[in-house]
Amino acid sequence: MMLSPAAAMSNRVARIVAVQTAALLMDLARLWLWAGAAVSVPFLLWGVGRVEPNARDSWAFRPLLIPGVLLIWPLVLWRWFLLETGRDDWAKRHLPPRRAHAFAALLLAVLIPLTIIAGLAIRQGPPAGAPVLLEAPE
Amino acid sequence: MSVSYIPVQWNGFKHRYNLALALAVGLYLWIFVELGPALLGHANPITPQIHNARAFGSCAFLMMSVILMIGPLARLDVRFLPLLYNRRHFGVMTALVALSHFLFVFNWYFVFTPFPSWEALLFSNTAYDRALGFPFEAFGIFALLALLILAATSHDFWLSFLTPRIWKSLHYLIYPAYAAVVAHVTLGAAQGVRGLAFPVLVWSLALVVAGLHLAAWRKERRAAAAAGEWVPVCRPEEIEEGRARVVRLSGGERAAVFRHEGRFSAISNACAHQNGPLGEGRIVDGCVTCPWHGFQYRVEDGCSPAPFTEKVPTYRLRLRSGTIELDARANPPGTPVQPLEAPR
Numbered sequence: 192m193m194l195s196p197a198a199a200m201s202n203r204v205a206r207i208v209a210v211q212t213a214a215l216l217m218d219l220a221r222l223w224l225w226a227g228a229a230v231s232v233p234f235l236l237w238g239v240g241r242v243e244p245n246a247r248d249s250w251a252f253r254p255l256l257i258p259g260v261l262l263i264w265p266l267v268l269w270r271w272f273l274l275e276t277g278r279d280d281w282a283k284r285h286l287p288p289r290r291a292h293a294f295a296a297l298l299l300a301v302l303i304p305l306t307i308i309a310g311l312a313i314r315q316g317p318p319a320g321a322p323v324l325l326e327a328p329e
Numbered sequence: 330m331s332v333s334y335i336p337v338q339w340n341g342f343k344h345r346y347n348l349a350l351a352l353a354v355g356l357y358l359w360i361f362v363e364l365g366p367a368l369l370g371h372a373n374p375i376t377p378q379i380h381n382a383r384a385f386g387s388c389a390f391l392m393m394s395v396i397l398m399i400g401p402l403a404r405l406d407v408r409f410l411p412l413l414y415n416r417r418h419f420g421v422m423t424a425l426v427a428l429s430h431f432l433f434v435f436n437w438y439f440v441f442t443p444f445p446s447w448e449a450l451l452f453s454n455t456a457y458d459r460a461l462g463f464p465f466e467a468f469g470i471f472a473l474l475a476l477l478i479l480a481a482t483s484h485d486f487w488l489s490f491l492t493p494r495i496w497k498s499l500h501y502l503i504y505p506a507y508a509a510v511v512a513h514v515t516l517g518a519a520q521g522v523r524g525l526a527f528p529v530l531v532w533s534l535a536l537v538v539a540g541l542h543l544a545a546w547r548k549e550r551r552a553a554a555a556a557g558e559w560v561p562v563c564r565p566e567e568i569e570e571g572r573a574r575v576v577r578l579s580g581g582e583r584a585a586v587f588r589h590e591g592r593f594s595a596i597s598n599a600c601a602h603q604n605g606p607l608g609e610g611r612i613v614d615g616c617v618t619c620p621w622h623g624f625q626y627r628v629e630d631g632c633s634p635a636p637f638t639e640k641v642p643t644y645r646l647r648l649r650s651g652t653i654e655l656d657a658r659a660n661p662p663g664t665p666v667q668p669l670e671a672p673r
Binding site for chain 2: 292
């Protein structure tokens with residue numbers, strides 16, 4: 192089936208937008224990781240020892256923290272700021288949010304059956320009849 | 330307490346746990362790669378690269394399912410608790426298996442494109458407006474990113490630096506990640522195989538995971554609803570000297586009621602170091618000693634002995650009709666509470 196010129200142009204524009212969006216997302220991802228690398232140097236060399244007493248004379252474990260800093264560096268900066276400025280709330284340290292187990296249970300109980308129903312609804316059967324082997328043109 | 334960080338804290342239990350895990354993963358991959366082609370019945374012939382991708386992908390799904398079963402199973406039955414204690418190593422291994430799956434896919438489908446491979450990964454399928462042919466890859470990318478964040482923040486340092494509250498909130502990413510993996514498989518691999526055996530297997534496992542979470546949540550909800558502000562714990566004689574009884578509170582918190590020199594005191598069950606189960610420890614030299622890394626707290630005020638500064642919340646106790654009851658409203662960490670005298 193041939194597309195009309197307008198539909199073909201629309202497809203072409205959508206394709207260009209998709210390519211440019213992908214390029215933009217990758218640029219943002221690179222920028223994010225470079226920013227993480229920039230944070231990781233001072234944090235691992237000085238920050239870790241300043242905010243965590245158990246890390247003061249420990250160096251071997253610090254390289255293991257690099258992937259985490261690269262991925263969540265804004266959170267690292269925020270916690271570093273709270274600890275350096277003494278704004279950390281000690282009373283809240285021991286309140287792991289176990290109440291969220293209820294939300295997690297309900298999330299899984301709703302999303303998983305919905306996904307299964309969607310998967311079954313769109314599933315296509317095999318083509319009817321035996322497959323035909325096509326001959327190559329002479 | 331002072332426990333200098335090292336790259337990985339090992340003990341005999343962790344060695345055995347990881348060895349069993351690595352053997353199970355290796356066995357699964359071997360069976361899938363060697364016996365899989367005849368058993369799986371793909372709709373079309375597939376290359377060894379795709380077969381390897383499916384071996385690692387299905388292994389990662391299975392591992393995520395098991396990881397997510399451990400938590401509710403331990404809340405339903407304490408005999409599953411040992412499986413909980415090394416779940417972080419299990420999670421890191423799962424992230425590595427999932428990453429292997431991604432690399433097999435990426436290095437087969439996206440390296441021969443004239444466009445930059447990473448960008449091609451994102452724009453090769455943009456049919457977000459339809460169910461059939463939906464870019465299931467997006468679910469997989471999200472889940473992999475979530476697994477990598479969890480693995481990268483699994484070291485003890487992160488728990489202490491972020492605080493258990495933020496660390497746990499971050500690690501709740503595992504739930505949307507699991508839902509995304511189910512969608513990734515359902516809209517991807519499950520659409521491309523003959524028959525329903527493979528999809529039904531995947532969906533059954535996912536439903537078991539969801540069912541266990543619901544069952545554990547309902548159990549804790551019923552227990553919380555049955556108790557008011559004062560929660561019955563047990564009779565005094567049921568707690569051995571130097572030991573504790575753990576009680577669940579509304580919201581899922583746990584408190585440990587200890588007997589020390591014939592008197593009773595209660596503190597949070599979660600150690601300030603890594604949330605280790607204090608109630609499974611014992612009193613050594615007058616202090617509750619965490620069974621995981623030996624962090625200690627005075628039972629009367631939840632403070633570590635000087636010069637250490639860790640603190641955990643404390644709870645008030647009372648005796649009613651021969652039963653110890655605990656006030657579910659926790660005191661701020663380090664609050665002294667007069668111990669409850671044992672009845673004579």
